[in-house]
Amino acid sequence: MAKKQLSLEEKKAWTGVLFATPLIIGLILLFILPLVQSLRYSFSSIQLKEGGFSVVYEGFSNYTSLFTTNPDYPRKLTESVVNMVVNVPIIIIFSLFAAMLLNQKFRGRAFARAVFFLPVILTSSAIAGISISFFVGGMTMGGAGGGAGAGQESVMKSVELKKLLLDSGLAPSIVGYLTGAVDRIYDIISASGVQILIFLAGLQSISTSLYEASKIEGATGYEIFWKVTFPMMTPLILTNVVYSIIDSFSMSAVNELINQAAFSLFDFGLSAAMSWVFFLVVAVILSVSVGLISRKVFYYD
Amino acid sequence: MKLPASQFNLFVQRYQPVERGKLVAWIALRTTLVLGFCFVILFPLFLRLSVAFRSKADIYDPTVLWIPRHFTWDNIRLAIQSIDYPTALWHTVLIACGTTLIQLVSCSLAAYAFARLKFKGSGLLFALVVFTIVVPPQTIMIPVYMTYRYFDLFGLVPLLTSHKSFNLIDTFWPFFISSGTAMGLKNGLYIYIFRQFFRGVPKELEEAALVDGSGLIRTFARIVAPNALPAFITVALFSFVWQWNDSYYVSLFLSRVKVLSTELMGMGMNLKDPDPIYQLMLLNTGVFLMMIPLLILYIFVQRHFVESVERTGITG
Numbered sequence: 001m002a003k004k005q006l007s008l009e010e011k012k013a014w015t016g017v018l019f020a021t022p023l024i025i026g027l028i029l030l031f032i033l034p035l036v037q038s039l040r041y042s043f044s045s046i047q048l049k050e051g052g053f054s055v056v057y058e059g060f061s062n063y064t065s066l067f068t069t070n071p072d073y074p075r076k077l078t079e080s081v082v083n084m085v086v087n088v089p090i091i092i093i094f095s096l097f098a099a100m101l102l103n104q105k106f107r108g109r110a111f112a113r114a115v116f117f118l119p120v121i122l123t124s125s126a127i128a129g130i131s132i133s134f135f136v137g138g139m140t141m142g143g144a145g146g147g148a149g150a151g152q153e154s155v156m157k158s159v160e161l162k163k164l165l166l167d168s169g170l171a172p173s174i175v176g177y178l179t180g181a182v183d184r185i186y187d188i189i190s191a192s193g194v195q196i197l198i199f200l201a202g203l204q205s206i207s208t209s210l211y212e213a214s215k216i217e218g219a220t221g222y223e224i225f226w227k228v229t230f231p232m233m234t235p236l237i238l239t240n241v242v243y244s245i246i247d248s249f250s251m252s253a254v255n256e257l258i259n260q261a262a263f264s265l266f267d268f269g270l271s272a273a274m275s276w277v278f279f280l281v282v283a284v285i286l287s288v289s290v291g292l293i294s295r296k297v298f299y300y301d
Numbered sequence: 302m303k304l305p306a307s308q309f310n311l312f313v314q315r316y317q318p319v320e321r322g323k324l325v326a327w328i329a330l331r332t333t334l335v336l337g338f339c340f341v342i343l344f345p346l347f348l349r350l351s352v353a354f355r356s357k358a359d360i361y362d363p364t365v366l367w368i369p370r371h372f373t374w375d376n377i378r379l380a381i382q383s384i385d386y387p388t389a390l391w392h393t394v395l396i397a398c399g400t401t402l403i404q405l406v407s408c409s410l411a412a413y414a415f416a417r418l419k420f421k422g423s424g425l426l427f428a429l430v431v432f433t434i435v436v437p438p439q440t441i442m443i444p445v446y447m448t449y450r451y452f453d454l455f456g457l458v459p460l461l462t463s464h465k466s467f468n469l470i471d472t473f474w475p476f477f478i479s480s481g482t483a484m485g486l487k488n489g490l491y492i493y494i495f496r497q498f499f500r501g502v503p504k505e506l507e508e509a510a511l512v513d514g515s516g517l518i519r520t521f522a523r524i525v526a527p528n529a530l531p532a533f534i535t536v537a538l539f540s541f542v543w544q545w546n547d548s549y550y551v552s553l554f555l556s557r558v559k560v561l562s563t564e565l566m567g568m569g570m571n572l573k574d575p576d577p578i579y580q581l582m583l584l585n586t587g588v589f590l591m592m593i594p595l596l597i598l599y600i601f602v603q604r605h606f607v608e609s610v611e612r613t614g615i616t617g
Contacts (some may be wrong), residue, residue, distance in 0.1 A: 008511070015517040016418025020426065023411035023492070026482025027426070031433055034444035041443060101335060106328070108335075114603045115339045121542050121595050122346075186341055249437065255549075258439045268443050275440040282437060 042272035062273035072257055073274060077281065080252035084285070087191070088244045090181045092237060095192035099199030100229070113200075120193035191247065195240045202236040203229070231298040238293050242286060249282050346592075353377060353586045360578055380586040384564040390594070393561045396476050396551075397544040403480040404488060404540050405533060411483050412495030413521055417507065427496070434489035438549065446553060449475045475554040476544075486543055486550060491536045498532035499525060534605050545595060561591045 042062055044055045066073050102113050161182060165175045181188065206229065214224050258278070261271035312318075347367070356371035380386070414420070415427045451466040452474075469475055479485040483492065502525055510520045526533070548562035555563070568587050 012418045012517065013420035016414035016420040016423060019410040019414035019418060019521075020420075020423070022407045022481055023430070023483040024426065026407075026479070026484035027429055027433070030445060030448070030479060030482055030484040031429075031436075031441065034441035034448065035436065037444035037447075038441050098338065101331060104331065106331065106335075110604075112335050112339060114599075115342050117603070118342055118346075118599070120539075121599050122592055123546070186345070189338060189342055246435065255437075255439055258442070262443055272440075272443055275437065275442065279437055279440045283435065286435060 038272045039276065041269055042276050044269050046268040058269065062269045063277070065270065066273055066277060073254070073277075076253045076257055077278065080249060080254055081281065081285070083252070084245060084248040086177070086180075087188070087248055088241060090188055091192045091195060091244050092240055094188055095195035095240065096199050096233065096237070098189075098192065098196050099203055102196070102200055103203045116189075116196055117193050119190035120197070123190050123193075191244070194247075195244060198236055198240055198243070199233065202233055206232045234293075234297040235299060238290065238297055241289055241293060245282070245286055245289065249278075252278075254278050349585055349589045349592075352582055353589045355582065357576075357579055360582065376583055376586040377590070380568075380583050380590055383583070384561070384568050384587055384590070385559050386590060389559040389561045389564045392558055393545060394594075396473060396560065397541050399473065400476050400480040400485055400544050401537055401541045403477060404483070404485055404491060405537055407481055407483040408488055408491040408536065409495050409526065409529075409533070410521075412492045413499050413525065415492070415496045416499035417504075417525075418517070430489050430492050432489075433484070434487070434493070442553065446470075449478075449554065469554075471555055471557050473558075476550070479550075486540070486547055491540060494536055495529070495532055498529050502528050531605070534602065538599075538602055541598070542595060565591055 041055065043059060044057050045062075047054050047056070098116060102109065102116060106112075162175055162179045165178065166172065210228050210232075211224065214228055219227065254274070258271050258274045261267050261274060351367050351369065353376055354372055354374075355369040356373040356375065358371050359369050411430075415423055415430075449469040452469045453466040469478075476485065480488070506524055506528070507520055510524045511517070515523065546562060548566060551560045552563050552566075565584075565587050568584055
């Protein structure tokens with residue numbers, strides 16, 4: 001009996017290895033080796049030859065040139081970090097809010113959900129370059145057009161909101177942040193599709209007995225949110241923060257510089273150095289934010 | 302004096318006007334917000350649709366708001382010509398369908414191994430998979446490019462044939478090989494989704510199948526996979542859509558083969574019309590052409606997708 005049990009376990013393990021074989025091959029040959037090679041390239045200069053290429057060790061020169069002679073790299077890198085810091089909190093708050101909206105029962109919910117996930121499908125780097133708002137702007141310059149009205153309207157709204165908030169005595173920096181978020185509402189919505197999906201799945205996994213218990217104890221909706229929903233959501237907030245940070249960096253302008261260095265200048269060493277600095281920055285930011293958030297994360301079981 | 306007050310109390314108790322008022326206010330606010338967000342998302346889409354059928358004369362006509370006055374197919378015709386739509390569409394469909402199918406197999410198998418068929422080192426392996434999500438693709442771009450540029454089947458080709466290596470750039474092989482080894486676009490995320498889901502499938506189901514004499518592979522194919530249909534739909538949609546929209550890997554591996562996303566980025570240079578606004582209009586039409594197949598697909602899939610959200614098991 002015990003022997004048979006063992007053999008099933010063994011069989012399972014071997015089938016597991018079999019199932020994971022493609023992944024293992026891929027991990028080694030298309031991930032770990034390239035990672036090591038790219039690190040090596042970043043310390044070298046590479047010459048293409050007939051039927052291959054040669055690698056010459058150059059020490060830290062690629063890295064130092066990045067920060068001393070390259071005009072764009074430090075600026076673009078800080079820009080994308082600032083963008084990330086500005087956008088991720090808004091995206092997280094918005095997607096949690098939207099998920100809570102979509103989790104309620106109302107007529108047309110299926111339609112609303114379908115629309116909210118639409119940006120997941122339509123965001124693309126190729127499309128992002130040709131945004132329709134640009135077109136609206138073009139028409140405004142042209143002096144007329146139907147879309148122009150909408151464009152002006154949104155500018156108007158934001159100005160009114162700004163005045164309102166400033167009059168109510170909020171600090172100008174906060175007001176600027178908020179109105180900036182309102183102005184970029186389309187970008188924010190389109191960047192938070194996957195996050196809404198994750199939050200929604202999480203909201204549905206909270207057991208109703210928790211809500212019933214707190215209602216019987218006399219908790220208000222506000223209290224229920226902060227004492228039940230929010231703590232139960234913290235693991236997913238962590239997931240979503242990680243996802244949003246990665247997503248935000250994947251659209252960074254630094255990527256363009258890296259590509260340019262590799263395929264326009266054919267300086268593979270420089271490009272590899274750029275990508276390693278970029279990776280390290282992303283890794284540091286990720287680990288800091290995961291470290292900060294995971295302290296507050298609450299696990300029910 | 303006493304009577305109206307008690308009546309008032311009775312009224313409050315029976316109809317609870319405050320609670321109702323709150324509810325109505327919340328419903329109104331919610332409806333406004335949902336409609337507003339839907340508007341923000343749909344507005345550019347409708348604008349694109351409207352602009353795609355406008356003629357040149359309508360651009361400068363301030364009275365044309367939504368419905369074009371001079372309805373025309375010219376934009377669409379020009380856009381189709383300049384991005385070579387049929388060829389590019391065919392290539393894009395091939396790549397997206399191929400990678401999606403291959404990734405579904407490779408990622409779900411690996412994820413099942415992580416969820417149920419644990420072996421020595423599988424934990425470490427899974428940590429590595431999560432690590433692949435974190436590393437930006439740019440970091441390993443050049444070596445991966447070199448691997449496919451001088452592809453020797455991981456060292457096997459020179460041993461077996463007289464060729465030293467193959468050039469796989471400008472073929473579809475890089476996509477299919479990457480997908481087959483679960484190293485394609487965002488495959489770490491797919492493995493993660495599948496693993497979370499497989500862990501939620503009741504163990505008893507698998508054990509019953511095993512007791513009944515079904516092998517592990519058959520158990521996976523016949524019992525576990527059908528139960529994990531929502532996860533398969535979610536991952537299939539993600540992987541199809543992201544591959545469709547991807548311009549990074551496509552521009553890396555394919556320089557001469559025409560694909561929608563890269564054609565679209567180069568479209569501006571192909572247009573010969575001098576009017577910059579008309580050019581924008583054509584570009585917009587190109588974007589619209591790229592979106593249409595996805596939108597049609599989404600209309601059919603979204604029902605499963607939206608329903609399956611409840612059970613995707615994305616949550617930890």
